[in-house]
C-alpha cells in the first residue's frame with residue numbers, strides 16, 4: 001500500500017540534481033514525495049557485494065536521510081534476475097520502489113532500459129511481475145508516452161499491464177522518447193491516462209509555477225503532480241504550490257532568499273558525498289533569473305572547490 005503523502009506535489013527524480021541535500025530542502029518546503037536519481041540495478045548488486053565485505057549497507061552507496069520519508073528509489077535495468085536481486089537489496093531502506101521506463105538517453109535505451117521498454121510489452125510484464133513479487137513495498141512506474149510520434153499511444157497498453165501486475169501508481173511525462181525535452185508536454189494524455197486507470201496518476205511535465213500546478217490538476221484530474229526542472233534551485237515551489245492550492249495565494253521569494261537557500265543546500269551537502277561538479281550545477285540553478293546571473297555563473301564555472309564556490313556566492317550575496 002502506498003504511504004500517506006502530506007502534499008500533492010512531488011519532486012521528480014533527476015540524475016545529478018535530486019541529490020539528498022536538494023531532496024531534503026524540497027521536503028522541508030513541503031514536497032509530498034521525493035525520489036532518488038535513477039539507479040542501475042547492476043551497480044546496486046556490484047556495490048552491495050563490496051560493501052558487505054566491510055559490514056556496510058547499501059545506504060553508503062545510495063545516500064539519504066530519515067527526514068526525507070516517504071522516500072522512493074528509482075531503479076533502471078531490465079535483466080530480470082538482477083532486478084529481483086537489486087529490489088530485495090534496497091527494499092528495507094525505501095518506502096516505494098519506482099521503475100524507470102522514460103529515460104531517453106541512448107546509453108540507457110541501448111541496453112533495453114528506460115524509455116526503450118515502452119515498445120516491449122512482454123518483457124515489461126515480466127519486469128512488473130518480478131518486481132511486485134520480489135518486494136512487499138509498493139512498486140510504482142514512471143513512463144513517457146511512447147518512443148516516436150507514431151507510437152505515442154504505447155502508454156495506454158503499458159499502463160494496463162502495470163495495473164494488471166500490481167503496480168500501485170503511475171507517473172506520466174507526456175513526451176515521446178524521441179522528443180527528449182523539446183516541444184510541450186501534452187497534458188491531454190495525462191487526462192486520458194487518468195480516465196482509463198484505476199490507480200493514482202501523477203502528472204508531470206512543464207510545471208514551473210503554482211499556477212501551472214493548479215492548471216494541471218484542473219485540466220487532467222490527475223491525483224498528484226511531479227516537478228523536475230521547476231524545482232531546480234527553487235525548493236520554495238513546493239510551499240508555494242501547497243499554499244496556492246489551499247488559499248489561492250502564495251509567498252514570493254527574493255533572490256537573496258534563493259542565495260540563502262543555496263547556502264543551506266551547501267551546508268546540507270556536507271553530510272553526503274556529492275560530486276563537486278553536481279554541487280556547482282546546483283549553484284548555477286540557484287542563480288537562475290538573477291540580475292547579472294550570467295556573470296555570476298561564469299565565476300561559478302571557474303571555481304575548483306567548495307571553498308572557492310562559497311566565496312563567489314557570498315560575494316554575490318553581499319553585493
Ligand SMILES: Cc1cc2nc3c(=O)[nH]c(=O)nc-3n(C[C@H](O)[C@H](O)[C@H](O)COP(=O)(O)O)c2cc1C
Pocket residue numbers: 012013014015016017036037038074100102103142173204205206207226227228229230
Ligand atoms: C537533469 C535531469 C535529470 C533527470 N533524471 C531523471 C531520472 O533519473 N529518472 C527519471 O525518471 N527522470 C529523469 N528526468 C526527467 C524528470 O524526472 C521529468 O520527468 C522531466 O524533467 C519533466 O518534468 P519537468 O518538466 O517538471 O522537468 C530528468 C530530468 C532532468 C532535467
